[in-house]
Amino acid sequence: MNSDFDVVVAGGGPVGLMLACELRLGGASVVVVERRTEADRTIKAGWISTPTAEAFYRRGMLPALAEVQQRSVERFRAFVREQQGTGGSGRPPRAPAGFAGHFAGIMLRGELLDPADPDFVNAGPAKDIGHVPQQEIERLLTERARELGIEVRGGTELTGFHTVDGGIEVRVAPAADGSGEVIRAHWLVGCDGGRSTVRKLAGFAFPGTDPQITGHQALVEMTGSEALRPGWNHTHTGMYVHGPMPGRILTVEFDGPPADREAPVTAEQLQASLRRVSGAEVTITGVRTATRFTDHARQAADYRAGRVLLAGDAAHVHSPFGGQGLNLGIGDAMNLGWKLAAVVRGRAPEGLLDSYTAERHPIGAWVLEWTRAQVALMRPEPQAQALRQVVAELAESVAGTTYFAKKISGVSHRYDLPGSHPLVGRSAPDLAFTDGTRLADLLHDGRALLLDLADDAGLRAHARGYGERVRVVTAACPDGPEPAGLLVRPDGIVAWAAGAGDGDGLADALSRWFGPGRRTFL
Structure with missing residues (x-):
């Protein structure tokens, strides 16, 4: 089918923009259609998780986040001064540096975190970023989309679509007058929020629990x-x-x-x-x-129906407690973007998209349960308050704070991928190299990375047939090569890891995620 674009993304919020940027980085042509004509200034999430900060860090955007965070901290300090100056009731709130999140409004104190926990250590400088409002995320992504040459059509509403041989035809209309046109594409992704038109028209099942x-x-x-x-x-x-x-x-x-x-x-x-x-x-x-x-909590039974996919609130809705929605959606976009781009550009078979639901659906289901638990603890009934007191006491311990903070920040999440190494399926550790660079610096271009930390020619030989699909880098860490090799997907997830001289499973991992190589080296 002759197409106008490879992918139509419905929804120009943070998730839709992040997905569009990832698709473009992967070589796909993409258009974003958004009903709004200007940025949404409605107050929303004011915090991002460590995986979200890592996603921006791996695309070279950490300095911009740091600037936004500084402004957020200054606003917080102004609020503290206002409270102290007007004699506000109770103690002033704790400064952001001592805040590790909250569970059902039970504050977690940063000084109680276990500093030796490897899940926090491995994130590198991204772990220090959190106080970033959703509006600023949208602004930064709008700028990035513009830099990447992505067409964003504001004031444009998706009104319908239907599949045709080899693609999909999407009907859109200016939100103001209802006149329309058809955009031809190979794929459609609904990032159009909790009341998603794409999800409803495509007939996705959306089971869950009603609000209270x-x-x-x-x-x-x-x-x-x-x-x-x-x-x-x-x-x-x-x-x-x-x-x-x-x-x-x-x-x-x-x-x-x-x-x-x-x-x-x-x-x-x-x-x-x-x-x-x-x-x-x-x-x-x-x-x-x-x-x-x-607090209605619902999740699409599958995130794909033929040539239509869902991401962000279009795929899952829940209460906003803990600021999980934005972060969950950015994770969806990072996971789907490189996969859909690879399929579009013929670098991987269409079956790769099956891994999107397989990997992201369990994370979404966990978030729904996490928010339901918070609502249960917030209820004013005596039984709920008795349980709340127990949880509050646990949260005052080092083990309790570390547990809750790891869950809230997302650093403990992993995908169930083949391989026995403990790093497989997890976010790649932000290794520091002897030349002063870090692993995140090698992921700015959105390509997969085979990292050789033991100068192993045999290891590097496995990737020779992958050309531009997999970037091969030999580097050294100040503390020694452990592990000796890492295969890192474009979304920063470790697809394979092994010790020195152990290349078992690497060929399978390369083929699984990036298709067959042009040649095979033994």
Whole structure:
């Protein structure tokens, strides 16, 4: 089929933009269609996980994240000064450097983390990045998409699609007037959010659990805020959050889902909810941005149906507690991008796409369970509060904090890949080399990497038939070659690892992930 693009990405949020950038890096032609005409300024996630920071780090974007984080820290400090200056109730919130995340609003203290845990050590400088708002992620990815020459069509709505021989025809229309056109492509990926049009039209099963709560999050102007305690606060009527930036509030009430999820959030509704939960006579005088959320938790049974795939909230929805949604979606994009590009460009068979659901679905299922557990602990009933106290005491230990922080940050996640080495299926350690570079520096171009740490000609010979598909690098670490060799996929996952002189399984791993080589070396 003659196509206009290799891939149409529906949705121009962070997940859609990240996927488009990865596809373009892999050589695929891609267009992004997005209903919005400007960036979404609705307050959303304010934190990214270590795997998300690693993804940006491996594409050379860590300095930009560090700049954003510095501004976020400065805003936090301004909030602390405001609280101290107005005599806010309770102690001021702990500084970001001492914050390791939270579980159901139970704060995790960074000084209780086990510094020797290898899952934290191996991430390199990415582990120091976390306080990055979702709006800034979208801005950075918009700039990157522009640099890569990706066409992003704002104000354009996907209205339908159908498969044809060898491809798919996608109907789009300007969101303003409804006039339309057809884009011909080989693949369509829905990154169009929790109410995904792509998912609904393609008929993906979307099982899960119904909502029990109504939550609001907003940036507001208000009077009487000195009566609010900073941070996460549990009350007999629900939970509320004040900070970590001036004017930010969040409320959670356990009275069932909202009657109309789509209705605009008003100052009166925010004020009433905040008063009910906090007991403080706060008056909201202005709303800069506001959103309403629930805890419905659903996941597509499969992330692929023929030539249609899903990523991000289109594939899974859940409550926002812990900021897992953005991070889960970026992980989807990193996993799918290089695989779909390889299939599009003929570097790998279409069967490679089966590994996308196989690898990402279990991670998504875990996130849904993780958020459900948090909602259970937040409930105001005596039984839930008794359990909450037990969990809070566990979180005050080194083992407990380290456990929760590893889960929240995502550093303990791994894919079930063939191979017995403990690194296989995990994010590659950010090895430091004797020449001053690090492993992440070798992944900027989005290619797979065979890293030879023992100057083993036999090891390197396995990859000679892969040309540009696999970059081969011989390097040395100051602390010695352990392991002696690593095969790292474009998404930074270790596909094979072994000790010195042990090339068993490398040929199979190369073939599995990057197709057959042109020649075979024994």
